[in-house]
Amino acid sequence: MSTSERLIESTRELLWERGYVGTSPKAIQQRAGAGQGSMYHHFSGKPDLALAAIRRTADEMRAAVETWLGGPGTALERITAYLRRERDVLKGCPIGRLTQDPDVMADPVLRVPVDEMFAWVRERLAEVLAQGRDAGEFPATLDPQATASTVMAVLQGGYVLARAAGSPEPFTRAVDGVLGLLAAQATA
């Protein structure tokens, strides 16, 4: 892997573990096994490197979401697959955590990929829910847009609760709860 690649990957990890404010250029260099001159040769500075890292993580996440939501099965099955996919719950969402980083949210350039990523997932989820409703799987009263936001919020909030508790359990419970409510709709 090239030095530039290693720098981006190290930045991705550190942004996930410690956030933007908590990540220093020096820490990135050490993890990448690169010197200062090397980092500033390939990138103009911390924001530039962070942008590359955030974009890549957002792209990967879109692909991962599509894997589950675009798979076979009913709407409820696909949403269940997405919510229950294997994940390291205590690490949280690498994109969601950036929303708590004041310096990321204050920088329009860094903020855009975060915003776009969530907007895309919401639309994708709403599509699946609308398909389920149109297929008669859910009642006509179900609001795909609102419910899509709810499902995403359960994920993001589930991470928060799990980290607070130091255990994946609250995440699992929150997911079970919303799937229970959705399933009740499906059989109503």
Added chain:
Amino acid sequence: MSTSERLIESTRELLWERGYVGTSPKAIQQRAGAGQGSMYHHFSGKPDLALAAIRRTADEMRAAVETWLGGPGTALERITAYLRRERDVLKGCPIGRLTQDPDVMADPVLRVPVDEMFAWVRERLAEVLAQGRDAGEFPATLDPQATASTVMAVLQGGYVLARAAGSPEPFTRAVDGVLGLLAAQATA
């Protein structure tokens, strides 16, 4: 207000706005209008001050939650009141945001009040949901523990989505979505 009080209040604000890692002793002192000597006279350091701030915020939040969940009305009405209470959505949850702070989660002393606060709200919500179920408001199949976690996750995740979008709308939609699912249960 005493100097010590002003230091705690300033710390509360800064922890909310910038998190633990993003908040420096100097920034706290400046906002409180206190000198360095003053701060280190009243508190042993940044973690000590943060602990006082976090405890106070957690206590206030418990009281606020009880105001809404302990009020009059059916279970669904009380939960609706809690979820729809006025709030500065874009600022997020002052306790929830701490879960993204690596130095807070790594310090058992700072982490305990965060953990306890969420555990308490979850229990309180589960109680209300169980009352609603026992009163016949919700079907017997509703799982109070799981649903309580779901409701809390929608709140915490709603904040995340709102911050990402730079707008309170995703929060409102997520809340509307979960209330819709709950209401469908109630009338099923």
Added chain:
DNA sequence: GTCTATACATGGATAGAC
């Protein structure tokens, strides 16, 4: 209790040699 001085590490970056 509060102030100023001091200290030493880290953050974030530039300059210039190789």
Added chain:
DNA sequence: GTCTATCCATGTATAGAC
């Protein structure tokens, strides 16, 4: 492309005077 040297601000705290 990478390395070392250097730079200045900030983070976090201690010491000691008032």
